[in-house]
Amino acid sequence: MSIGKKHWVFADGDLPPMPEGLSGPKAHEALMVVNSGDQKATLSITLLFEEAEPQKDLTLVVPPWRVKCFRLDQPIWGTDYVIPFGQYALIVESDVPVVAVFGRLDRRPGMAYYPVAPFAE
Numbered sequence: 001m002s003i004g005k006k007h008w009v010f011a012d013g014d015l016p017p018m019p020e021g022l023s024g025p026k027a028h029e030a031l032m033v034v035n036s037g038d039q040k041a042t043l044s045i046t047l048l049f050e051e052a053e054p055q056k057d058l059t060l061v062v063p064p065w066r067v068k069c070f071r072l073d074q075p076i077w078g079t080d081y082v083i084p085f086g087q088y089a090l091i092v093e094s095d096v097p098v099v100a101v102f103g104r105l106d107r108r109p110g111m112a113y114y115p116v117a118p119f120a121e
Helices: none
Strands: 005-015 028-035 041-049 055-062 066-071 086-105 113-116
Touching: 005 028, 028 041, 028 055, 055 066
Parallel strands: none
Antiparallel strands: 005 086, 028 066, 028 086, 041 055, 041 086, 086 113
């Protein structure tokens, strides 16, 4: 039996530009998905923005009994699409139950790496 849910919402996406004067890894966010079932998980991703139309129908696949990490500051899921800097929300809909976690490495002063709490239905 698969562990998890089929619907996940991460409402606090925020890709900040790299602060001036810093070197090393770029600030980034990532979506980590665990598929503990015997079938592949096909996920449909929708991005919502404050000032722009939604980006829909992005698809990713997680094989059975695997974890996959998807960086969100790079072209995603076999497309040329790059999430723009600023606030966004991420809706994940899966055809089988999965566990999804969203994390952020934020290099602004006083920040660090931390997970963002989801809403799961």
